[in-house]
Amino acid sequence: MKIAETCRRTAALLSIAATMSGCDRFVERQVQKNLERIDTAVLQDPGLTVVLCGTGSPLPDHERAGSCTAVIAGGEIFLVDVGPGSWETVDLSNLPTSAVGTVLLTHLHSDHIGDLGETMTQSWIAGRPEPLEVYGPAGTAQVVEGFAQAYAHDVDYRVTHHQDAFMPRSAAKAIVHEIATPADPTGSVVVLDRGGLVVTAFPVDHRPVEPALGYRFDWHGRSVVVSGDTKKSASVVRNAKDADLLIHEALVPELILRAADVAEKTGRTRLAKLARDLPGYHTSPVEAAEVARDAGAKKLVFTHLVPSPPNALARRMFTSGLSGIYPGPVVLGEDRMRFNLPPAS
Numbered sequence: 238m239k240i241a242e243t244c245r246r247t248a249a250l251l252s253i254a255a256t257m258s259g260c261d262r263f264v265e266r267q268v269q270k271n272l273e274r275i276d277t278a279v280l281q282d283p284g285l286t287v288v289l290c291g292t293g294s295p296l297p298d299h300e301r302a303g304s305c306t307a308v309i310a311g312g313e314i315f316l317v318d319v320g321p322g323s324w325e326t327v328d329l330s331n332l333p334t335s336a337v338g339t340v341l342l343t344h345l346h347s348d349h350i351g352d353l354g355e356t357m358t359q360s361w362i363a364g365r366p367e368p369l370e371v372y373g374p375a376g377t378a379q380v381v382e383g384f385a386q387a388y389a390h391d392v393d394y395r396v397t398h399h400q401d402a403f404m405p406r407s408a409a410k411a412i413v414h415e416i417a418t419p420a421d422p423t424g425s426v427v428v429l430d431r432g433g434l435v436v437t438a439f440p441v442d443h444r445p446v447e448p449a450l451g452y453r454f455d456w457h458g459r460s461v462v463v464s465g466d467t468k469k470s471a472s473v474v475r476n477a478k479d480a481d482l483l484i485h486e487a488l489v490p491e492l493i494l495r496a497a498d499v500a501e502k503t504g505r506t507r508l509a510k511l512a513r514d515l516p517g518y519h520t521s522p523v524e525a526a527e528v529a530r531d532a533g534a535k536k537l538v539f540t541h542l543v544p545s546p547p548n549a550l551a552r553r554m555f556t557s558g559l560s561g562i563y564p565g566p567v568v569l570g571e572d573r574m575r576f577n578l579p580p581a582s
């Protein structure tokens with residue numbers, strides 16, 4: 238009664254005619270709309286689906302979460318990196334969050350792991366029945382253990398509140414798989430092979446961050462590659478061979494170096510130093526286009542955008558001048574952008 242009455246008064250303030258029963262129907266429709274927004278059909282899709290759940294970088298951006306790419310295949314959702322804010326973006330992308338079963342970390346920089354605690358906990362609350370599988374480079378076990386400790390009180394509260402039969406404590410945890418980096422700097426290692434889905438990890442060059450990995454997903458003749466953070470890398474070229482989708486990080490050095498100059502001039506020397514250190518371990522759009530061309534990738538998607546492009550000029554700086562280098566389509570990634578790759582045969 239109170240909801241309908243408040244609704245009627247709000248409508249009156251807005252000079253909208255509304256009856257009590259009309260208000261009731263409106264409230265019910267809103268609840269239903271929210272409940273029905275979840276796209277469970279994506280789990281039945283026979284192809285590969287990719288959703289960008291974080292195209293931002295360590296720099297703050299109202300419209301982009303920290304690094305995250307969701308790959309959906311065979312009824313399971315895999316998250317490559319879970320940067321700050323990315324869990325909310327996964328949920329707002331209407332993905333069925335209880336189907337998030339595996340996280341693959343490219344490296345352990347904060348902009349790639351910040352939402353690991355939320356991912357472990359929220360997918361469990363949503364109904365994930367088994368522990369979360371977390372793959373990553375050496376050091377991943379320490380990161381997972383730290384997040385598990387930080388969220389331990391939360392797990393206690395919820396098991397007590399909802400009972401273990403409904404929210405089993407055993408499913409709240411994560412199982413860690415640290416990946417041994419191949420000795421060959423352009424080699425690869427199979428990290429997961431089940432039901433026709435093969436996920437391989439390969440080393441990339443993000444030094445001094447070592448090891449750093451990229452991932453390739455192969456499913457029913459379709460393939461998606463996520464570069465992770467890297468400077469231009471022969472390993473990405475080799476491991477993205479003929480990929481349908483190459484999701485590559487991108488940094489525009491001209492914008493970053495200009496920002497460093499402005500910071501310097503205005504006395505922000507710390508910021509200037511940080512900015513000037515960035516281009517050395519990232520890839521420019523031109524270099525990423527060369528990688529896509531040399532790999533024979535069919536589509537190039539930019540993510541991990543540095544700097545955050547706040548306007549059309551900055552966005553153009555990522556994509557202009559590439560057509561002479563790479564003949565395929567180039568997409569500037571946006572959060573919640575979705576790609577569907579139907580089975581090849």
Ligand SMILES: [Zn+2]
Nearest residue numbers: 344346443466
């Ligand atoms: Zn990094």
Ligand SMILES: [Zn+2]
Nearest residue numbers: 295346348466
């Ligand atoms: Zn990063």
